[in-house]
Amino acid sequence: MQKSHLLKVAFVIAFAIVVGCLFRHCLPNKDSQMLETVKVDSLKIRVPRHKVEYIDPTFAQEYQKVFITTGELENHVNLDKHKVNIENGITTRIAVFHCLTGQFAEEQIIIQCNAKQLKEKYFQGINNETIIDLYNYIISLKIIYLSIDTFLNAYVSDIDFCYDVNVSVKSMIEANAEIHRKINPSCYRYVSKPFRREKENVGIQFNTREKATPAKPYVKIYHKTLELETQSSLFSQTYLKNQNFKNIGRLEFTLKNAKHKKYLDLQFQSLKDLLDLNQDVLEKIIFSGIMKYIERKIILREFKDLSPTDRLLLHFMNRTINKGDDKEMLYASLNIFDNPQERSRMKKKLIQLIENVDDKDRLVANRETLNFLRVLKLNFE
Structure with a gap:
């Protein structure tokens, strides 16, 4: 009984x-329209020089320094191969470089593109719906001109993917601590302790951009709201003042180069091909990173x-x-x-x-912390 x-x-x-x-x-x-979706946050595109027209007469031209106080002209002649435009927190870099293709060296133009160039559409990321806005912004700088077709067929590299999640600063701190506890001891040299500068940002970083490899990629978790309120305040106050971006955490993953694409079995080359990738493929990419550093335990x-x-x-x-x-x-x-x-x-x-x-550790963390980890596919199971 x-x-x-x-x-x-x-x-x-x-x-x-x-x-x-x-x-x-x-x-x-309520914010699902811009959350929990893999987006392209930034990338570099390369275009052959013969497909680009120079608009700025000083771009890729020789120059000499003049010292204002003495009027003296420096003897050394420099070549202006790099233009940087900064506007309301949006930074754009356009440069000339020589690329070795087989036995031949080809002059190419490299353009660094990022989601901030979309202004009010920042949280939508770079995609098929916003790519025309990105193109128009690059052209509006009047440094170079290239057709939209050339732009879409440009070679892409150094791609930053991002994934935004609703999470408070407190819960992100707890989640990052839990992630760090799960790091494989053999990977400690790649993963620093979670940073916790609440007046600037909180987060955790895996490897560095410079030292990243396909097996140990560059991944970063940080609080996007804090970043916009502190380091990118001019941009957010100019373009996002009518948008709700409270409590947004971000996962970033860098797809570095052709070797990295081959490692992940990805075949795309052009910007257009990248934008046509579906969400299933993008999720496999962005969620593949952190688990390279996690100690897998069978319970x-x-x-x-x-x-x-x-x-x-x-x-x-x-x-x-x-x-x-x-x-x-x-x-x-x-x-x-x-x-x-x-x-x-x-x-x-x-x-x-x-x-x-x-998993007793999970009983210590609050539900929002666990939900954040779960959304990032970090169930540690």
């Missing part, structure tokens, strides 16, 4: 946990010493923890009991079972 009663109680608790969990985690996100749990009732409860506890619940939410399930003695008895049961859950 006692076992039958406990089994019924276990089913009631499990049902309450699952229903509550489903209700909490199925609420719509083998022995259940033979637990009663059928306890095994059932533990099974549902593990499921609801994976959905984002913490200890407080588990204990809240005890409110279904009106009888104080029953509630006390089942609380002792929960305390005992909590010692057997698959």
Whole structure:
């Protein structure tokens, strides 16, 4: 009779946990139109010189320095191969360089493009809908001219993908700490401790742009809202003042070069090909990075010493923890009991079972932290 009663109680608790969990985690996100989507944040494009017209008469021209106080002319003649335009926090670089193709050296133009050049459409990223805005911005600088067809067929490299998630600063700090705890000891030299400069930014960085390799790519997690409010305040105040960008965290992943593309089995070459990649492919790219640094542990749990009732409860506890619940939410399930003695008895049961859950670290973090990790595909399972 006692076992039958406990089994019924276990089913009631499990049902309450699952229903509550489903209700909490199925609420719509008001900012979903710009969140949890892989976007192109920046890239370099290369175009053969013969397809580009110089508009700025000083671009790629020789010059000499004149010292204002003396009027003296420097003897050394320089070549202006690099133009930098800075406007309201938007930086654009256009340069001339020689590329070795086989046995031949070809003069090419390199253009650094980024989502800030889209101004108010910044959070949409560089895609097929916004590419004309990006092109028009480059042309409006009147440094060079190239056709839209040449622009779309340009070779692309150094691509930064980004993925924005709704998360508070506090929860991101907790999530970064949990990620760092899971780093494989052999990868410590690539991953510094999470940075926590709340007046500037918080985050964690994997490798550096310069030293990144296909097997150890450059990845960064940081709080985009903090970055826009501090380091990019001029840009955000100019173009995003009517937009809600509160509590946005960002994952960035750099696809470095042709070798990196081959490693990930990617075939695209041109800007147009890049923009035609679907979300499934883009997610495989951006979520491939952090797991290169994570220690994978297989958890083998022995259940033979637990009663059928306890095994059932533990099974549902593990499921609801994976959905984002913490200890407080588990204990809240005890409110279904009106009888104080029953509630006390089942609380002792929960305390005992909590010692057997698959991942105790998750019970320390709050639900928002766990949701952030889950959205980034970091379930550590």
